[in-house]
Amino acid sequence: MNRVAAVVLAIVGLAIGILGVGVLREATLSTHDAIRPGSQVELLIEGDVNQNERTQTLAEMVEAQVLVCRLEVKSDLVGEIEERDDGSFRALLAPGLDETDRRQFRGCLEDWVIDGVRLDVIALNTLPS
Amino acid sequence: MKIIAWLAGVGTLIASGGYMVVSLNRWEWNRALFFGLIFLIAEVALATALILRRLTRLEGRFDPAVEGIIRATRPPARDRFAWLNESAQNSNVFITFIVGGGIILSGIAWLVDRIAAGTTTPAGEQKLASALAPISYPRGGLLLDDITVLAQEVPGADDRQIRKLLRRAGHTS
Numbered sequence: 001m002n003r004v005a006a007v008v009l010a011i012v013g014l015a016i017g018i019l020g021v022g023v024l025r026e027a028t029l030s031t032h033d034a035i036r037p038g039s040q041v042e043l044l045i046e047g048d049v050n051q052n053e054r055t056q057t058l059a060e061m062v063e064a065q066v067l068v069c070r071l072e073v074k075s076d077l078v079g080e081i082e083e084r085d086d087g088s089f090r091a092l093l094a095p096g097l098d099e100t101d102r103r104q105f106r107g108c109l110e111d112w113v114i115d116g117v118r119l120d121v122i123a124l125n126t127l128p129s
Numbered sequence: 130m131k132i133i134a135w136l137a138g139v140g141t142l143i144a145s146g147g148y149m150v151v152s153l154n155r156w157e158w159n160r161a162l163f164f165g166l167i168f169l170i171a172e173v174a175l176a177t178a179l180i181l182r183r184l185t186r187l188e189g190r191f192d193p194a195v196e197g198i199i200r201a202t203r204p205p206a207r208d209r210f211a212w213l214n215e216s217a218q219n220s221n222v223f224i225t226f227i228v229g230g231g232i233i234l235s236g237i238a239w240l241v242d243r244i245a246a247g248t249t250t251p252a253g254e255q256k257l258a259s260a261l262a263p264i265s266y267p268r269g270g271l272l273l274d275d276i277t278v279l280a281q282e283v284p285g286a287d288d289r290q291i292r293k294l295l296r297r298a299g300h301t302s
Contacts, residue, residue, distance in 0.1 A: 107156025
């Protein structure tokens with residue numbers, strides 16, 4: 001490999017690195033928008049537990065993780081978390097979530113927050129107020 | 130076997146790095162930390178393997194004949210403690226230093242002990258006590274007796290410290 005090719009490769013690598021870090025920075029930066037008062041968000045999740053304590057049910061685990069994760073955003077739970085017939089769970093949160101909060105909330109729910117609990121967010125719908 | 134190990138290492142590095150970026154992008158911090166840790170482990174392992182491979186190659190390049198010549202012409206190492214190897218029958222500087230130093234240190238310690246003992250005679254202690262008498266506690270303690278309290282009621286009597294003590298005791302005069 002001659003010298004020119006090495007320099008060009010180094011420049012390309014540096015540019016890709018800088019671009020990648022910039023994109024990641026934008027993706028993980030909190031930029032909050034104004035939320036319409038009275039708006040609500042419907043959360044649909046399904047969960048799975050692995051090697052949990054016998055006395056702890058999936059519903060309890062789901063509730064615990066949702067309660068932990070809603071502390072990271074401005075919304076609060078409205079009512080109880082409902083367990084649906086298909087095994088998924090439904091919860092309402094108010095006020096609504098802006099784009100950053102939405103990503104943060106979804107990320108927290110799908111992250112490894114509680115040992116042995118894995119949640120998948122099926123939908124995070126903004127309800128018309 | 131080596132190829133499999135190298136592929137596993139590189140694969141782990143790429144996969145963990147990719148998952149780390151994806152997890153960061155999804156705001157999944159615990160997952161990102163975990164994959165970052167795996168990435169770091171794979172990186173350190175690969176770097177160590179590369180360095181070891183380079184060292185092995187360097188070792189393989191040595192010509193045994195040249196190595197033998199280098200070893201043969203190497204100057205002898207200086208034995209800086211050769212004097213310690215002398216037999217005990219000869220007079221040894223090291224032992225002389227140890228014994229002589231011990232005697233001198235013992236003499237200094239004895240002298241310091243004598244001087245320190247001379248500073249604590251009974252007469253000296255009495256002098257010290259009399260010198261510290263002005264700042265000693267009063268014989269009756271810090272509580273005020275009735276006479277002193279009544280004396281404060283006399284017009285013109287004004288002792289700030291006693292008034293302070295009286296205020297603390299609840300006297301309002």
